[in-house]
Amino acid sequence: MRKFLTLVPLLCIALAPVAARAHAFLDHASPLVGSTVPAAPHEVVMTFTQNLEPAFTTAQVTDSSGARVDQGKAQVSGNTMTVGLKALGPGSYKVHWHALSVDTHTTEGAFTFHVGGK
Amino acid sequence: MSGNHRCLRALALALVFAALPFTDAFAHCFVGARFFPATLAVDDPCVADELSLPTISWSRTADMPPATEWDVSAEISKRITADFGISIGETWKQIRGPGGPTMAGFDNLETTAQYQLLKDNSHELAMLLGLIVDWGGTGASNSGIATPYSVFTPTYYFGKGLGDLPDSAGWLRAFAVTGQIGYQVPSRSFDLVQQALIPQVLAWGGSIQYSMPYLKSEIQDLQLPDFINHLIPIVEFQMSTPAANNLGNSPITTGTINPGVIWVGSYFQVGLEAQVPVNHASGTGVGVLGQLHLYLDDMFPKTIGQPLIGGTGAAPQQLKF
Numbered sequence A: 001m002r003k004f005l006t007l008v009p010l011l012c013i014a015l016a017p018v019a020a021r022a023h024a025f026l027d028h029a030s031p032l033v034g035s036t037v038p039a040a041p042h043e044v045v046m047t048f049t050q051n052l053e054p055a056f057t058t059a060q061v062t063d064s065s066g067a068r069v070d071q072g073k074a075q076v077s078g079n080t081m082t083v084g085l086k087a088l089g090p091g092s093y094k095v096h097w098h099a100l101s102v103d104t105h106t107t108e109g110a111f112t113f114h115v116g117g118k
Numbered sequence B: 001m002s003g004n005h006r007c008l009r010a011l012a013l014a015l016v017f018a019a020l021p022f023t024d025a026f027a028h029c030f031v032g033a034r035f036f037p038a039t040l041a042v043d044d045p046c047v048a049d050e051l052s053l054p055t056i057s058w059s060r061t062a063d064m065p066p067a068t069e070w071d072v073s074a075e076i077s078k079r080i081t082a083d084f085g086i087s088i089g090e091t092w093k094q095i096r097g098p099g100g101p102t103m104a105g106f107d108n109l110e111t112t113a114q115y116q117l118l119k120d121n122s123h124e125l126a127m128l129l130g131l132i133v134d135w136g137g138t139g140a141s142n143s144g145i146a147t148p149y150s151v152f153t154p155t156y157y158f159g160k161g162l163g164d165l166p167d168s169a170g171w172l173r174a175f176a177v178t179g180q181i182g183y184q185v186p187s188r189s190f191d192l193v194q195q196a197l198i199p200q201v202l203a204w205g206g207s208i209q210y211s212m213p214y215l216k217s218e219i220q221d222l223q224l225p226d227f228i229n230h231l232i233p234i235v236e237f238q239m240s241t242p243a244a245n246n247l248g249n250s251p252i253t254t255g256t257i258n259p260g261v262i263w264v265g266s267y268f269q270v271g272l273e274a275q276v277p278v279n280h281a282s283g284t285g286v287g288v289l290g291q292l293h294l295y296l297d298d299m300f301p302k303t304i305g306q307p308l309i310g311g312t313g314a315a316p317q318q319l320k321f
Helices: A002-018 B003-019 B022-026 B167-174 B212-219
Strands: A026-030 A043-048 A058-063 A075-077 A080-084 A091-100 A106-115 B050-060 B068-079 B084-096 B102-106 B110-120 B125-134 B151-161 B175-186 B200-210 B231-244 B254-264 B268-277 B287-295
Touching (some): A026 A106, A043 A091, A058 A080, A080 A091, A106 B212, B167 B175, B231 B268, B254 B287
Antiparallel strands (some): A026 A043, A043 A080, A075 A080, B050 B068, B050 B287, B068 B084, B084 B110, B110 B125, B125 B151, B151 B175, B175 B200, B200 B231, B231 B254, B268 B287
């Protein structure tokens, strides 16, 4: 048993150098996921846990009626995706994103942020 | 970067993606924005390339006085195609009675074939069908650790995240449930050694889990410490209910309820659970279950993390919003 348990950290160490890339999780965003900001942001910036493949990574932002309020194609650099916003009024906005990490794993998600006191 | 270089890079990328089966995209258990971790006591609802090494449990049996049991197991799962996978697992057991002899040895080899019935991303719903086979006579049957007969268990699995609830549901959306129900059919109906019928058993279980990663990335980023944001508190349960051919045996349901937590990383996860017997026939006192689980598809995305046979082979569609 003790010998077996000794193998576990050794296995982790042996495997660690080959651990190259993985699924890209959303690490954090600005505005923060679920937050309320007093002033309308000009862009949404999302930072992921892995580098992204720009050609297959994108996002859209919609208002509560489903109308798009982003300025089109997201900009991707490294592990960061930025999407510009039109002038936003007070209200709730939803960000839908799809990401492809550089080793072809895809992930997707959505979150809401609020502008003003709503 | 010149225009030619950009063209060459785009061409190279297209070739790379055309060569890689894109169905790899949702390897281990991603369903939309939901990630179902590999659960310790029951199975998650996806085929995957993964390795559980080791899973270790300590418990005390229902005997009076109780014996102490250690189980150390390993299981590797491999996708053959994008939707079909197999698993091979083996368990080493040691049962030590108070003042009595110690029995130790390998349990029967266990294989599982699974087919992914459904992955509905928008509803965070996954369904899976499987056939578990315990191969009789492959373990230490002479010492009573393993059985000389095989057991076949067709099993249905599901997982459902609550992320499709309206935003007004708030933090509840981070909950998910998984479940499985199988019917164990032994290859023999009578045990000559024990002089008893070998029952057919309903094997059922599941989990209720709360995903802190989901809370952070989909609902509200509370800016908690990073360690907390990787946790999935969970309660698993696994039960066995004799269903047929049980004359002379105990008819009651046995099993454990396992509260615990799983820490989820990019390449592996670590889980730790208590094992609480549901009745006296299920064990004595609280046991412990721990597991290190490796995501082979993330660790080796271009080799053993791929299905053996192709997938669609299609290049990814460029997403357009």
